[in-house]
Amino acid sequence: MSSRVTNARAALLSLALLAAFLGAWEFSARSGGSGGGAALDPEYAALLGAAAAQGGQTGFPMPSEIAARLWELVRDPFYIAGPNDQGIGIQLAYSLARVAAGFLLAAAVAIPLGFLIGMSPLLSAALNPFIQVLRPVSPLAWMPLALYTIKDSSISSIFVIFICSVWPMLLNTAFGVSSTRKEWLNVARTLEAGRLKTAWKVILPAAAPTILTGMRISIGIAWLVIVAAEMLVGGTGIGYWVWNQWNNLSLADIVIAILLIGIVGLLLDRLLGVLARAVAWAE
Amino acid sequence: MARRFANPFDADASLCGCGRTHVPGLACEDLPNAPAQDGTHEYGEIAEQAVLRALYPDDATRRGMLRAVGAGTLFAAINAFFPLGAAREALAQAPGTIEKRDLKIGFIPITCATPIIMAHPMGFYQRHGLNVEVIRTAGWAVIRDRAIAREYDAAHMLSPMPLAMSLGAGVAQPIPFAVAAIENTNGQAITLANKHREKRNPRDWKGFRFAVPFDYSMHNYLLRHYLAEHGIDPDRDVQIRSVPPPEMVANLRADNIDGYLGPDPFNQRAVFDGVGFIHILTKELWDGHPCCAFAVPRSMITDTPNTFHALLRAIVEATGYSQNAANRREVAAAISGQNYLNQPQTVVEQVLTGTFADGLGRVQRVPDRIGFDPFPWHSMAMWIMTQMRRWGQLNRDVDYRQVAEQVFLATDAANAMRALGQAVPATTVQSFTLMGRTFDPANPAPWTERGIRTS
Numbered sequence: 001m002s003s004r005v006t007n008a009r010a011a012l013l014s015l016a017l018l019a020a021f022l023g024a025w026e027f028s029a030r031s032g033g034s035g036g037g038a039a040l041d042p043e044y045a046a047l048l049g050a051a052a053a054q055g056g057q058t059g060f061p062m063p064s065e066i067a068a069r070l071w072e073l074v075r076d077p078f079y080i081a082g083p084n085d086q087g088i089g090i091q092l093a094y095s096l097a098r099v100a101a102g103f104l105l106a107a108a109v110a111i112p113l114g115f116l117i118g119m120s121p122l123l124s125a126a127l128n129p130f131i132q133v134l135r136p137v138s139p140l141a142w143m144p145l146a147l148y149t150i151k152d153s154s155i156s157s158i159f160v161i162f163i164c165s166v167w168p169m170l171l172n173t174a175f176g177v178s179s180t181r182k183e184w185l186n187v188a189r190t191l192e193a194g195r196l197k198t199a200w201k202v203i204l205p206a207a208a209p210t211i212l213t214g215m216r217i218s219i220g221i222a223w224l225v226i227v228a229a230e231m232l233v234g235g236t237g238i239g240y241w242v243w244n245q246w247n248n249l250s251l252a253d254i255v256i257a258i259l260l261i262g263i264v265g266l267l268l269d270r271l272l273g274v275l276a277r278a279v280a281w282a283e
Numbered sequence: 284m285a286r287r288f289a290n291p292f293d294a295d296a297s298l299c300g301c302g303r304t305h306v307p308g309l310a311c312e313d314l315p316n317a318p319a320q321d322g323t324h325e326y327g328e329i330a331e332q333a334v335l336r337a338l339y340p341d342d343a344t345r346r347g348m349l350r351a352v353g354a355g356t357l358f359a360a361i362n363a364f365f366p367l368g369a370a371r372e373a374l375a376q377a378p379g380t381i382e383k384r385d386l387k388i389g390f391i392p393i394t395c396a397t398p399i400i401m402a403h404p405m406g407f408y409q410r411h412g413l414n415v416e417v418i419r420t421a422g423w424a425v426i427r428d429r430a431i432a433r434e435y436d437a438a439h440m441l442s443p444m445p446l447a448m449s450l451g452a453g454v455a456q457p458i459p460f461a462v463a464a465i466e467n468t469n470g471q472a473i474t475l476a477n478k479h480r481e482k483r484n485p486r487d488w489k490g491f492r493f494a495v496p497f498d499y500s501m502h503n504y505l506l507r508h509y510l511a512e513h514g515i516d517p518d519r520d521v522q523i524r525s526v527p528p529p530e531m532v533a534n535l536r537a538d539n540i541d542g543y544l545g546p547d548p549f550n551q552r553a554v555f556d557g558v559g560f561i562h563i564l565t566k567e568l569w570d571g572h573p574c575c576a577f578a579v580p581r582s583m584i585t586d587t588p589n590t591f592h593a594l595l596r597a598i599v600e601a602t603g604y605s606q607n608a609a610n611r612r613e614v615a616a617a618i619s620g621q622n623y624l625n626q627p628q629t630v631v632e633q634v635l636t637g638t639f640a641d642g643l644g645r646v647q648r649v650p651d652r653i654g655f656d657p658f659p660w661h662s663m664a665m666w667i668m669t670q671m672r673r674w675g676q677l678n679r680d681v682d683y684r685q686v687a688e689q690v691f692l693a694t695d696a697a698n699a700m701r702a703l704g705q706a707v708p709a710t711t712v713q714s715f716t717l718m719g720r721t722f723d724p725a726n727p728a729p730w731t732e733r734g735i736r737t738s
Contacts, residue, residue: 041644041646043646044640044644044645044646046629047554047555047629047633047638047639047640047646048554048555048557048640049555049556049557049627051556051557052554052555052556052557057536057556057557057558081621081622082622083416083417083418083419083622084417084418084419084621084622084623084625085620085621085622144424144428147425147428147429147432148428148455151431151432151433151434152432152434153425153428153429153432153434231421232421232422232425233421233425234419234420234421234422234425235418235420240421243421243529244419244625246529246530246533247392247529247530247625248625248626249532249533249552249556
């Protein structure tokens, strides 16, 4: 009961903070901005943006402007008006499809390989240097290499997702597998379970929470990477949409994109959180 | 459809080298003629012209014949032994043999790409039997890699890029690319941040950070030449970075750079947003300089020649249409939308019409701020290569004239221009003047020196 009260109060406080933040933003954007410079020749002023015509610079958009633009975008999210002009829903779908492809590919490679590494100390020691060198490489550094060798921009971005999301899953799987309790393995051995059966019946359930944690980290990384990758190669996707609105210097659209990227990332994380709870075990 | 070529069966018209017939003594302009009636349009006219030219190479003879017997009789007489009607139709059906109709063309969202872009909404590709998708691309390196990977059948490139790629500069190995047509001439500018309003003399620019769109760009070479002519060493005294055009204004606003020699609409956009001012148009440095190119991989020309020629004709026709000052507002409206440039229409219009705010409180009127001329002068390519040599991008001597002839397809462009009734220059090299210095194609060597010594 008391926890529900705390939750309600926390939500109220969150809303109050948001309202105060947006209010301050709106107020400062309204009062700032226009420079109030000398009157310009009307013909000249007509050729400029609204703020520049008053002698200032185009300012930061106000929350009310952003909300209006958001409504405009969300009202019709799935229109297609040519290869370079498609609705925000379609862009998000493209990005999600790429993330799903790269992430599932990475899981298919990382989990079996992680098992091998976790079960064999020799393999673990041998592969460790490679993993440690490749793991911290930024996704964008892979892009030129991928474009050059794969020769397809869409597959290149999937590859970049793959290469960036493979490491947390690999390391977590290996760690989870190697830290399976010795007693349980010994029990399995006394029951004369084969290697495969041990892996499937004992190690996998034991390591599952750790593996899921790795996957949860990976999906977060994959979603981070897709935006950067799409900004670089262009074509479709929410990252490209951000680039395109940057190209038009439309900050309202960029704020909206940040909001949407954050919400989708949150949903992806929650999805894996639910899965993780399903395989969790307590001693 | 208006008749594109003068009627060769007109006794008073003479077949001129420009590909049109005209009345002797008149300059090249359209003559009022009845359009072809059998639906073969300009292809039919080309066929008629070709046959008549072959039969009567001498203009005077042909005119004499026409006067003596009349057009109808002559047509009937020729038709008796040469199926003129069939030839008209055969040539009109030339697009039917196009090997590949569905094409993808990459472009960077700048006004240099105007002909490539506007040919899509305004139907120039369709008219030549092609189904083209124009795809906006995020940067020059990406467009190059996607063109190499053949994801694009053709691409909008900076005119030095196909030269560099063919020479193996800036790529892993030489990849034969060709400039089928130049997109635009002029149309660039040096934009400076507002805080430098008082520093209009380049000699005061030591320590400035400049952006250019790409290392292999006219922008880079023009900026370097401009600085060098004012006693600034472009490698030591200033920093020149390669920044994708759309990111230039954002960097200028963030005070990350002091200025840029960039493509429009981003010079005009800086003014529109009150971030910078236009210091000088590149037209003032070299009037008529090439900027962007319509580039195709060599293999496309050999693998799908009919597609290539249809595409080239579409581009050349679109270029001619864009050049006409009367069409500029219409073109601006067609390309400024979300699907293409994604810019405020007034910004694009100011660039194309040349009536623009310069950021210093004046409205300037420069109708030839940007021009559209498809002819790929070999002398342009030669100058570009001297600059690659001059600034250390090319570390060996090459035969400039020979490479220019291989990469800049002046003959193909000239044929397309002639077929569409545009005036074609008689030569492919000419000398020109940059900031008071003459570039002589017969003697390009002085331009490879860091400090030029021309007489």
